Amino acid sequence: MANIGFIGLGNMGAPMAINLAKAGHSVKAFDLSQEAVAKVVAGGGAAASSAQDAALGAEIIVTMLPASQHVEGLFLGNGASGGSQPGLLQHIAKGALIIDSSTIAAATSQKVAKAAEASGIGFIDAPVSGGTGGAIAGTLTFMVGGSATHLERARPLLEKMGKNIFHAGDVGAGQTAKICNNMLLGILMIGTSEAIALGVANGLDPKVLSEIMRRSSGGNWALEVYNPCPGVQEASAATRGYTGGFGTDLMLKDLGLAQESAMTVKASTPLGGMARQLYAAHSIAGHGGEDFSSVIKMLQKKG
Ligand code: NAD
Known part of the structure; x- marks a missing residue:
């Protein structure tokens, strides 16, 4: 069973995180909305007080955020746009794997993946289809971009959230x-x-x-x-x-x-x-x- 940090618990993320917790994984969940966190805690997850807390000790980080700027801002920080917020990558253990299921620009997936790999962290883009009904039922379709090795490591978790898992190609191909x-x-x-x-x-x-x-x-x-x-x-x-x-x-x-x-x-x-x-x-x-x-x-x- 894996230690998972799950960030982004909206209409899709919450039921996906709950399905991982139901399968026996340890899921530490974070969202900017306390209400969203409470939903996942009621479904068997544990509350994280911040994204950094969710990532602490996690072997796998799953993200389900709205758009490119949220994923880039979370992992790389906002230094590029003049801010001083550091990125989450520096708080993730070497050897961990990021599974980003948000729908974002392929170029952003590639940018985050490059920075992650440079820090010894794996990355796959794994956007989904199937709607909230599929997220609740655990029958999503995953479209994965990234190395076959990373996909095989992620597969047992993806199988708890989805039914069809496709390897589309290199990082960004899933997007x-x-x-x-x-x-x-x-x-x-x-x-x-x-x-x-x-x-x-x-x-x-x-x-x-x-x-x-x-x-x-x-x-x-x-x-x-x-x-x-x-x-x-x-x-x-x-x-x-x-x-x-x-x-x-x-x-x-x-x-x-x-x-x-x-x-x-x-x-x-x-x-x-x-x-x-x-x-x-x-x-x-x-x-x-x-x-x-x-x-x-x-x-x-x-x-
Ligand atoms: P949503 O708006 O319901 O949820 C997004 C969640 O992310 C919110 O709870 C928000 O508080 C949280 N969030 C935003 N920034 C954050 C941050 N920095 N740290 C922590 N939490 C943060 O969106 P959704 O419908 O769950 O969709 C998520 C992604 O999945 C999107 O990219 C969407 O395009 C994609 N998607 C959605 C569906 C669907 O049917 N809803 C289906 C397939 C794919």
């Missing part, structure tokens, strides 16, 4: 796979919302229409488990008032990463670009903190 997937997800959520809104505006019952499309050639993951229309699926974020899922602003971040990546390699991603614009408009309209499936609101007939 590239993840943003390709999320660009597709962002597009298909808008397409699914458009189709449901069109049917409903023509008098169809959204439940009946969703079931028809789910079993027809338009079937997709949103229709299977993440229907954007409230009341169609009991367990969906839409039915919970668009809370507790994958935030619009996180989707916007991922679509931005996809566009940056596309510019780097001169790829043409017209629908990904359009999707980024639509989620940006939705965020500006005040829905950034709601689940991303709330994008259906901009397509529904009012009144």
Whole structure:
């Protein structure tokens, strides 16, 4: 059983940390939110008073943070941007392994990995797919970038949080796979919302229409488990008032990463670009903190 420091206990991190604790690992958990820490303690973890405390004596550090700047700031400190906050790397034991499951820029993963390896610390990027439902059930898909040796060391832990584990390539490759997937997800959520809104505006019952499309050639993951229309699926974020899922602003971040990546390699991603614009408009309209499936609101007939 491993000594694990887990940092970032939001919608995804908390259930992932709890699954590691349930499997018998010693999990010291830290988040800026005390409420988030309390959730993991109730699920079998131990509270850390700081990120440094979580890293103390840990063989494995798992991070599940919002975006690139949080991961870079945590591990490397804010010296590069004129601050005096030291990075966590200097408090992590030589020989430890970092598993970063946040969705961030591949270039940031590579930068942190290089600094970690220079200090004798291993690093893999291991972003996930499967939503909060998958995090709770321990059925996430992991997309791993990094050495095969580090992946094999991480695998027993990844298997407690997920069902499918893919080795995408070198450090950063997991992130590239993840943003390709999320660009597709962002597009298909808008397409699914458009189709449901069109049917409903023509008098169809959204439940009946969703079931028809789910079993027809338009079937997709949103229709299977993440229907954007409230009341169609009991367990969906839409039915919970668009809370507790994958935030619009996180989707916007991922679509931005996809566009940056596309510019780097001169790829043409017209629908990904359009999707980024639509989620940006939705965020500006005040829905950034709601689940991303709330994008259906901009397509529904009012009144
Ligand atoms: P979230 O906003 O619910 O949680 C992020 C947590 O990180 C918060 O609790 C916040 O307090 C904490 N945090 C931020 N900075 C910190 C710091 N310096 N030290 C300690 N804690 C800090 O986000 P989430 O939905 O859990 O997503 C986390 C990551 O996983 C994101 O990169 C997201 O894109 C990705 N992701 C999310 C989903 C999903 O369905 N929610 C699915 C796959 C991937």
